Amino acid sequence: MTGWYDPAQLAQTGIRVAISTVFGQFADKREALAAANAIAPQPFDESFDYKGKGADGFWLDFVADTGDGWNSTYAIARLLSAKSLTFDGVELPRGQVLMMGGDQVYPTASRAEYEDRLLAPFEAAQQAEAKANGWPEEKARPDLYAIPGNHDWYDGLNAFFGLFCRRRIAIPGTIGQARPGRAIAGWETHQTRSYFALQLPGGWWLWGIDSQLEGYIDQPQIEYFRHAARYWMPKGSKLILCVGTPSWQYVDEADPDPGFASFSYLERLAGAERDDKGDPMGHQLRLVLTGDSHHYVRFVEGDRHYVTCGGGGAFLHPTQQVTDKNFTSEFPPPGVQHRRNNPRSQRSFEVAQSADGTPAVYPAAATSRLLTFWNLLFAVKNWKFPLLLTPAYALFISILDFNARLDQKVGLGDALLRGGSLWRAVELYWQFVIASPLAPLLLGVTLVGYHFFADVKSGLGRFAAGAVHAAASAAAVTVTTCALARATSSIWPEKVTTLISFAQQIGLIAGIGFASAVVSATVFGIYLLVMLLLFGRHANEAFSSIGHRGYKGFLRMRIDADGALTLYPIGLTNVPRDRGETPRNPPLSPHLIEAPIRIAAAAPAVSPAPAPPPVDSA
CATH class of the missing domain: 3.60.21.10 (Metallo-dependent phosphatases)
Structure with missing residues (x-):
């Protein structure tokens, strides 16, 4: 298919x-x-x-x-x-x-x-x-x-x-x-x-x-x-x-x-x-x-x-x-x-x-509802889609790492680990997001994309659907990035001075970017699932992702x-x-x-x- x-x-x-x-x-x-x-x-x-x-x-x-x-x-x-x-x-x-x-x-x-x-x-x-x-x-x-x-x-x-x-x-x-x-x-x-x-x-x-x-x-x-x-x-x-x-x-x-x-x-x-x-x-x-x-x-x-x-x-x-x-x-x-x-x-x-x-x-409608739950495996069934998102998330994490080095004098992993709890790491994450205009600009473009993707007729309803989708994806990606960055802080280079340290940082950013892309794609599938089951919207997008041949x-x-x-x-x-x-x-x-x-x-x-x-x- x-x-x-x-x-x-x-x-x-x-x-x-x-x-x-x-x-x-x-x-x-x-x-x-x-x-x-x-x-x-x-x-x-x-x-x-x-x-x-x-x-x-x-x-x-x-x-x-x-x-x-x-x-x-x-x-x-x-x-x-x-x-x-x-x-x-x-x-x-x-x-x-x-x-x-x-x-x-x-x-x-x-x-x-x-x-x-x-x-x-x-x-x-x-x-x-x-x-x-x-x-x-x-x-x-x-x-x-x-x-x-x-x-x-x-x-x-x-x-x-x-x-x-x-x-x-x-x-x-x-x-x-x-x-x-x-x-x-x-x-x-x-x-x-x-x-x-x-x-x-x-x-x-x-x-x-x-x-x-x-x-x-x-x-x-x-x-x-x-x-x-x-x-x-x-x-x-x-x-x-x-x-x-x-x-x-x-x-x-x-x-x-x-x-x-x-x-x-x-x-x-x-x-x-x-x-x-x-x-x-x-x-x-x-x-x-x-x-x-x-x-x-x-x-x-x-x-x-x-x-x-x-x-x-x-x-x-x-x-x-x-x-x-x-x-x-x-x-x-x-x-x-x-x-x-x-x-x-x-x-x-x-x-x-x-x-x-x-x-x-x-x-039958009951059978169709059961098939809709295949969207929980959206990232698996559409495994190339996370590959499309990975460069965007890697770029975003690179911006955060740059802002962390300016503010904390250490890489993103160490900066988020120094905060103590995971909740404090999330607060620091968003401090690094607003530290420069580029990251908010990327978020704004993404929010506009979520808004226009929403299959809702009314302007207010479309805005609400896009905003909820964007917030859910942002929350899931934030927690994923913070958890992985903290877990890998011991190998995150404090300074990029050699080719090895540069490759090490690029590998970490790409890996966390891919993981964030997988999480984002999963949230995307959950969004399609909820919108179709509760509101009857996104019928085409939700089932084209499944590709059911029966x-x-x-x-x-x-x-x-x-x-x-x-x-x-x-x-x-x-x-x-x-x-x-x-x-x-x-x-x-x-x-x-x-x-x-x-x-x-x-x-x-x-x-x-x-x-x-x-x-x-x-």
């Missing part, structure tokens, strides 16, 4: 995020692709039409947040590659379409990362399943579609386009020939953009949305889906929306509009469309799928299901902080008329109840002949180790996360979709 607290990884990720955030919208390639694949001159792409397939049932798989650790990604790829999975005597065939819901690779996108973290485990899994079951490589592969997540965007979608958007449609009157998609393991790509609309059997449609880094939906994409809703989709179609982030789960109930406005506009887009006569098209949003959070959670609002299923291979996210969301929004729910005299509308997203009465979350999963869906859609959430609690170039293929034990969820068919379409308007040849 990615070491998110490794110094090199922190630096690389920080640089990539900064560059993509600053220049992402200036280098947005979606509009260029939209211009190269104009909507009006071409009808609905037949490659996206699945309405006549699956007379005995159409199967569709959804997976998100893949491409982190080999073991977890490979295990899920094996399950996706298997011809079928059986639960309680019911056989679930592999999907005729695989939908990847974003963040196909971690930590940042590049051709090399896609090759190592996505293609390699998926292709190895496909070959292993074929060999184990004795079936040859298929000539007609299932189809694969993908939308980008924020990690896919960190290189401006360069690698994503080359991997998933290779196919090109030949348009009369333009330069360029048709080009097929790319074969990826046991699947084949068909999309030409980072977003698309698929026609499924039973009156269902699936929209894959590209929301860039900050939920930004470009205008050509809006026009694309409005065109699809008006001219391609028959009236009364049922819609599955696939988005990059669970905005309903992340929303700030006190101030929902900034983080929810784009999604709320998008989820109403199809239902708000009208035909050429001004009559409503009557499309119904029934299901929203997403990843980004690496766990399984199912919300409901009315007859709509909102499913977060990000268990494709990335580190686990907790579930104990997931709660119902109730707030007022600028936009009403889908299918509700906007009220001009009362523009605010109530939105209520409730965590669904499984058939057995338990919350529809995976892993509790993975994906969705398998079936559209029946009568148009009903059934969801089968498939979980894998334990991911076995499978290292080495030749996979050993240890047995997997998948299970249903909850009982199948059936979404009943809506009323059939009342009339065919109107023909698109004529195209001006000019």
